Amino acid sequence: MTAILELREVHRTHGKGEAAVHALRGVTIDVQAGELVAVMGPSGSGKSTLLNLAGGLDSPDSGEVLVEGRPLSSLSRKELAGLRRHSVGYVFQALNLVPSLTAAENVALPLELDGVSARKARPLAEAALAEVELSGYADRFPDEMSGGQQQRVAIARALVGQRRLVLADEPTGALDSQTGEAVLRLLRARVDAGAAAVLVTHEARHAGWADRVIFLRDGVIVDTSGPLARPEQLLEATA
Amino acid sequence: MSIRHGLLALLERGPRYGYQLRAEFEDSTGATWPLNIGQVYTTLNRLERDGLVHPLPENDGGQRPYEITDTGRTELALWFATPIARADRPRDELAIKLALALTTPGVDVAAVVQTQRTATMRALQEYTRLKRADADLPWRLVLDAMIFQSEAELRWLDHCETALVRFRPAPPAPLPVRDETPSTTRETQG
Ligand SMILES: Nc1ncnc2c1ncn2[C@@H]1O[C@H](COP(=O)(O)OP(=O)(O)OP(=O)(O)O)[C@@H](O)[C@H]1O
Ligand SMILES: [Mg+2]
Numbered sequence: 001m002t003a004i005l006e007l008r009e010v011h012r013t014h015g016k017g018e019a020a021v022h023a024l025r026g027v028t029i030d031v032q033a034g035e036l037v038a039v040m041g042p043s044g045s046g047k048s049t050l051l052n053l054a055g056g057l058d059s060p061d062s063g064e065v066l067v068e069g070r071p072l073s074s075l076s077r078k079e080l081a082g083l084r085r086h087s088v089g090y091v092f093q094a095l096n097l098v099p100s101l102t103a104a105e106n107v108a109l110p111l112e113l114d115g116v117s118a119r120k121a122r123p124l125a126e127a128a129l130a131e132v133e134l135s136g137y138a139d140r141f142p143d144e145m146s147g148g149q150q151q152r153v154a155i156a157r158a159l160v161g162q163r164r165l166v167l168a169d170e171p172t173g174a175l176d177s178q179t180g181e182a183v184l185r186l187l188r189a190r191v192d193a194g195a196a197a198v199l200v201t202h203e204a205r206h207a208g209w210a211d212r213v214i215f216l217r218d219g220v221i222v223d224t225s226g227p228l229a230r231p232e233q234l235l236e237a238t239a
Numbered sequence: 240m241s242i243r244h245g246l247l248a249l250l251e252r253g254p255r256y257g258y259q260l261r262a263e264f265e266d267s268t269g270a271t272w273p274l275n276i277g278q279v280y281t282t283l284n285r286l287e288r289d290g291l292v293h294p295l296p297e298n299d300g301g302q303r304p305y306e307i308t309d310t311g312r313t314e315l316a317l318w319f320a321t322p323i324a325r326a327d328r329p330r331d332e333l334a335i336k337l338a339l340a341l342t343t344p345g346v347d348v349a350a351v352v353q354t355q356r357t358a359t360m361r362a363l364q365e366y367t368r369l370k371r372a373d374a375d376l377p378w379r380l381v382l383d384a385m386i387f388q389s390e391a392e393l394r395w396l397d398h399c400e401t402a403l404v405r406f407r408p409a410p411p412a413p414l415p416v417r418d419e420t421p422s423t424t425r426e427t428q429g
Contacts, residue, residue, distance in 0.1 A: 040360075042397075188371070204360065204393040205386060208367035213360050215353065223353050225360040 002069065003030040004165050004196035005054055010063035012049055023049040025219040026063070031198060033164070036191045038199045038207035041216035047200040048093055048169055050216070054198060055090050055167050056080050067165060085114040089158030091168040093200075095150055097142040097157075103129060104138035107157045114161075128156040131186055133179075147174035155183055159190060166190060166197040172206055184209045242274065242282050247291060247307060247315045254295055256302040257283065267377055286311070333392070337399055348403055356396050363389040 012024040023046045031037050039047050052058040053065050056072050065072045067083060075083065084090075089110075097106050107128050108121035116124075126138055132152035142150050151174045158166055166187065172180035180203070188209050191197050199210060207213045213225040242264075249255060249263050257279045264274055283305055286292040291311035295304045307315070333355065340346045363386060370382045 042401075204363055204390045205367075207360065208363040208386060208389075209371075210364065213364065215356070223357045225357045225364065227361075227364070 002033060003066070004033050004068055005029070005031040005198065006064075006066040006069075007050070007054065008064045008066070010050075010053060010060045010065065012046075012053060012058070012060050014049070023219050024053070024060070027216075027219070027221060029214065029221070031165075031196045033194050033196050034191060035212070036188060036197045036199065036210045038201055038210035038213045039216055040201065040204070040207055040213060045216045046219040047216055049219075051090075051167050051169050051198060051200055054165075055088050056084050057090075082114075085110050086161065087164050089160075089163035089166040091154050091158045091166075091171040093169040093173075095142075095154040097150055097153060099142050102139045102141055103134065103145070103153045103156075106142070106153055107160050110157065111161055124160055125156070128160040129153070131159065132156045133182065148176065148179060151175060152179070152183070155186070159186070164195055166195055168197065169200045170202065171199070172201065172203060177205075180206060242278060243286060243291075244315065244318045246279070246282055246286065247311055247318070250292060250305060250307040251312065251315055254304040254306045256298075256304045258302070341403075349400065352396050352400050352403070356393060359389050359392050359396070363393070 007027055007029045010024055010027045011022070014021045014023050027046075027050060029037070029050075039050060041047055049058070053060055054067075056065070056067065056075075059065075059073065068087060070083070072080060072083075098109065101109065104122060104125045108116075108118070108125035111121040111124060112118060126135075129135060129138055132155050134149060134152055134156065137145065137149065137153075142153070145153070151171065155168070155171055158168065158171075168187065171187075172183055175183060184206050187197055187199065199206070201207050211227065214221055215223045215225075245264055245267075246260055249260055249267075255263070257276055260283075261274050261276055261279050264279075265272070283292065287294060287305070289310075290308060291314055292305045292307055295306055297303045337348070337351065340348045340351045366382050366386045366389065370379055370386070
């Protein structure tokens with residue numbers, strides 16, 4: 001088995017001196033191909049910090065982050081940017097859609113930055129929009145869409161192309177329960193097809209789709225909920 | 240829910256004998272509630288005693304089907320129309336456990352909360368996995384019910400934990416002594 005994502009003894013402190021916040025304190029995680037890992041924890045426990053490190057948007061003070069076996073600290077800025085564009089799909093807590101681009105252009109952006117021509121990127125973007133049930137919305141601008149629709153554009157942007165690692169920070173925040181579940185189904189299908197994903201969520205119902213749930217608290221992993229040894233006992237228990 | 244009402248609901252679809260009832264009961268609850276055939280017959284006997292069902296002649300295979308009576312139908316309609324009382328659910332053992340943990344010296348309440356949280360999360364993951372695997376609607380709704388219940392429990396655990404951060408057990412109150420000065424009395428009131 002190859003870990004698509006590995007964090008080894010990662011520490012990260014934000015700010016300096018009096019105001020310093022030790023956001024992650026020695027976190028070790030690995031996520032394999034075909035695995036969906038959810039991260040839960042109170043506000044401020046370090047979830048977004050963890051995801052930013054995993055996506056190479058931020059670097060640890062100590063410890064190592066590896067994506068597809070490559071230590072991010074060993075990559076040049078250019079290599080890191082390349083890896084982020086073609087291997088990592090990111091759904092931010094703040095959606096980060098470009099307001100001056102249409103839905104399809106937003107979704108196509110990472111492909112085009114990666115050198116795919118606009119003509120080739122367009123159908124891929126439309127397919128990704130269809131996956132999140134936004135077929136008719138390709139030419140709308142973000143401010144012409146509802147919060148939940150914008151959220152789905154952000155998800156399409158993270159899934160477009162064949163990204164091996166999908167990182168999603170509260171991707172279901174503005175979605176009703178049916179749409180939220182559809183997004184989880186989609187994420188799950190990607191993972192079952194061989195991707196690895198980390199999902200930060202406050203919704204236990206959505207974390208339920210994960211193979212493992214990691215509980216973070218004050219920058220430390222306090223517990224992990226893996227698969228049950230004897231799932232049938234659950235059903236016996238309700239008798 | 241009682242097995243009584245479950246069997247009445249099945250008999251409302253037409254006469255059935257014991258083994259059929261057991262199989263259909265398990266089908267409609269997605270095997271979340273396994274019954275043994277003894278429970279089915281005991282329940283049928285009580286239903287017959289109460290006039291809610293009545294037995295038909297044995298068939299060629301020697302099985303005796305039962306039929307729902309009008310009284311049975313009224314009872315069934317009433318059951319569907321009556322919400323289930325919260326108090327009928329045995330769920331509150333957890334609440335009692337946490338309340339006791341909070342006031343029992345030497346208990347790490349945060350650990351009690353986290354242990355429960357992981358166990359409930361694990362169950363929720365398993366219900367979700369079953370739901371993913373199976374598309375049959377009645378069974379999916381049963382699973383959804385369990386998923387929403389687990390979710391509510393997890394939310395309540397989060398709530399308890401937040402409350403815990405603010406909670407400091409009061410120091411044991413000094414026994415009231417009649418001749419105390421007024422200043423001490425004020426303190427215990429504050
Ligand atoms: N750029 C920054 N400068 C200073 N402190 C920061 C910065 N980013 C995060 N922090 C602090 O680090 C801690 C962890 O933040 P993080 O964003 O990872 O939390 P989170 O678990 O994602 O919370 P939420 O659920 O609210 O999104 C918090 O205490 C936060 O205030
Ligand atoms: Mg966050």
